[in-house]
Amino acid sequence: MKFFIHTFGCQMNENDSEHIAGLLAASGYQQANTIEESDVVIVNTCAVRQKSEDKLYSLLGRLGTLKKTKNLTIGVAGCVAQLQRSNLFDKNPFIDFILGPDNYWQISRIISSCNTDKFIATHWHNEWKEIPHIQTLRENFTSAYVTIMEGCNNFCSFCIVPFTRGREKYRPMNHILNEIKSLAQQGYKEIQLLGQNVNSYKAPKTGKDFVSLLKEVDRIDSIQWIRFITSHPKNFTKEISAAMKDSEKVCRQLHLPVQSGSTSVLQRMKRGYSRVEYLQIIEILRDLMPDICLSTDIIVGFPGETDKDFQETISLLQTVRFTNLFSFRYSPRPYTAASRMKDSIPLETKKKRLIELQSIQKELQLKMNQSLIGQTMKVLCTGQSKKDPKIFSGRNEGYQVINFRSEKDVIGKFVKVRILSCGPYSLQGVVIQ
């Protein structure tokens, strides 16, 4: 039997799909390259934005048509599955099972019994459920995701995550460290610690915090780069900045979602920090690590966002100079506090603001990238061009995309690359060693 997993959304979902794939492989299933050649298709969904939910419904339409001509088992997993549960069956009766994030470990049993018993995602659990890490089928053999916590207690007013992933639960520290040690033995060079709010990590039983975890991970031989995502400014302490600076392995790179540059919007978003407080964190980070690369998330058109609020967001972009930006138009999500506010910004204004924001960021990125031309940087190579086998791709410590020429195959290796040219979204160069 062959399976195919289509993943929408963030790194947490990608890592969940790797767990599901590993569990299926351990039960004798084989991974297929396409939907058409599989017997089981699982769609791992994202509910954070309406747009990704819309893409799910279009994919389900395609799968429903395919099922008329082929014996196919179809499952829906992830956040939309957890949120919609039986509604998904009602609207798409061809679906065979619906799996929430807390049910993945049961995947093989659910598939084998779904002819007689359609499974619907259960409510989330409060306790961590460990999936043996040796059963994770990873997409990448150089850089690995390692989940350290799940869920969120913050209830930002726009965000659906606390309703799909439940409250925060933390993975025991010894399980995290054992997984990373095993990855190091397998030759992984980089690990990315994952969670909705990694900075609030608290080890069950011992209560050890995120800084303690970082220090423990730092001691593991062979892992050379450590990253973590997602951080919340409210929980981003001076101690975390200091731990980053003191480590030679924690990359000089941080994704710190700001969401808006206006304090009044941040208050309505229930983010728990002001513009000034966000900028103070950036100042501390840059004092300690002047070369740190920062990226962020921004939502435009949040209910009540005035032109002045929006201009404050633009000025924050220009002040911080992020190396990467993930920006979105606000769309109300069910159950959230913001969905009960009047969605007061016309669609055209949201679109205009998003275009303006992205074009300013594009210019800033281009200028920052141009200043790197001529420099030599360490790059972890993770891919090779299909068209030209001498062109490789990877990321530098700042998590910027680098495409480069090398005469030798360097996949999975650290190389030194001299930057020769750039665009706003990537750098191009050549291996010098």
Ligand code: SF4
């Ligand atoms: S911190 Fe806010 S935005 Fe992030 S997952 Fe939690 S509720 Fe959502």
